[in-house]
Amino acid sequence: MNKNFDNEWKGLVMIGEEGDTLPPDLKYSIKSHKKNKIIFRQGDLCDALYILISGSVKTEMITENGNLLGIEIIKAPRPLAPAFLFSDNNRFPVDVTTLEKAEVMRIPKDEVLRVMTLQPDFMLQFITHNANRTQFLTNRLQLLSIKTIKGKIAHFLLEQVSEHGNTFTINRNQTELADFFGVARPSLARSLSEMIAEGIIEVNKKQYKVPDNKKLRDLLM
Amino acid sequence: MNKNFDNEWKGLVMIGEEGDTLPPDLKYSIKSHKKNKIIFRQGDLCDALYILISGSVKTEMITENGNLLGIEIIKAPRPLAPAFLFSDNNRFPVDVTTLEKAEVMRIPKDEVLRVMTLQPDFMLQFITHNANRTQFLTNRLQLLSIKTIKGKIAHFLLEQVSEHGNTFTINRNQTELADFFGVARPSLARSLSEMIAEGIIEVNKKQYKVPDNKKLRDLLM
């Protein structure tokens, strides 16, 4: 699921230095944020393109019943919710909170449009990035639509396996994982315990091992 | 949720007639499909822009555990999954099935790119449409993340109220609604029955009435 977007926005981020694909007269501003600050709130107007150029943030959605739903962790450099800049109801769909000191670049909407018509490469990058984000959301939708917790775990771990092999590290604690799955923490712990007892997975701190994919796949049926 | 995209693609759809915003030499083809046919399958390669120019289709996702998750009903004219044309893994995220006789236009990817650089209006339309789709998915995500069935119903009905007032028609039968919510049909029926018994909603066939929004809102907490 977590495809690497690292290089996608290099050109844009290197602006002001030697970003050869971008006009030297681009108007932008940069703002610095401290650790653990909410820099955008769900519902905030999104009237410019914001790009995280250093540090990292997490995004999470607060559902109407007050529950948290973890979405993702974002590391610089990457744009923040760029799709919403052009949507009819252009508001942030999530809360964005810094995990460490972070810098955010702001490019006004009309500037974005100007560069896009000037530089087809930039346009294509923008569209491709948004397409990948859509795919991420679709995947997220698929994860949430799995009804059993073990099914969700299996879906998630199988993705990790296909990306990193059958031993890997997950950078989330139980609480964060539970938020990510949209389930209660003790319920997640219970399911994990059972899966460990059944020999389907091995867990040591944040190190996970999947000895046999097949057993995981069976949980999806 | 179901914003009206009706006019967004008129220019494109009127192509060949007098679509003045589009080049007269655009390469495209049109294919006709009968009722109740699957015209794209989840996983199919998406190497061109497909636009539904007449008829209607439904899209649904089959989750890994084999359950159906209803996504939406699409009426012409509208593009089909345009975001995925440019994603790194450019495959259809859903099954697309015709609900009636339907015609689909196909424009090759490089043609789309050519027109986009030629016609900023078209580019903006494309991006805006995708942005709105992202918002739709985000909303869908929010609906699914609500854990109780009554909560989901409330969320959904409140949207309808804000769009159409407190009396409206829902064009889905119970089975389809249950798929849309990602729950079992008898469970949905039970929740609806209880809500009717408690006087929170009134239902007659596909006609719904919400006498008091407040009671619905209470279900979201």
Added chain:
DNA sequence: ATTTAAGTGTAACAGATGTTACACTTCAAC
């Protein structure tokens, strides 16, 4: 080394949802 907070394991119980099954209603086709 001590202290404290964060993170984890687990149990008991309540409540919600899924499953299966079947009767009943509605509607369209003939």
Added chain:
DNA sequence: GTTGAAGTGTAACATCTGTTACACTTAAAT
């Protein structure tokens, strides 16, 4: 009007998940 298919209401039961509570472990801070 009869028939059959599709749609709806509902019951009994099994299962799963959430809630709450608390003990225990680990990591970080002093």
